Amino acid sequence: MRKFAAKDTVWEQGQGYRKRKMLLEGVLPQKVDFLQEVRFKKGETIPPHYHRTQTEIFFVLARGSITIDGVRVDAEAGDVIVCEPGEVHGMPLVEEDFGFLVLKVDHREDDTVWL
Secondary structure (H helix, E strand, O other): OEEEOHHHOOOEEOOOOEEOOOOOOOOOOOOOOEEEEEEEOOOOOEEEEEEOOOEEEEEEOOOEEEEEOOEEEEEOOOOEEEEOOOOOEEEOOOOOOEEEEEEEEOOOOOOEEEO
């Protein structure tokens, strides 16, 4: 698991816009299968699971937490978390409504192992 905090990035001014690079060269694979939005409601639980080949890159939309390999990872809006194949992740209890965008890399329909 790798976490990239939004607060650690630098905004650059463009002509009429601002931008910041969240993930630099070498972090993202060349092929991304798809992007999905995931929302969680307060009080829900997501059982622990892992993916055999799939990497998930979470772009956090609102403050929340996820447990990866037994470690609670707190994240703020704008943070990026990379969950590698084999890393067990889930949410024992969703404390507040939140969500993230997920880039799926090497996605397979039968790749999820629920524990």
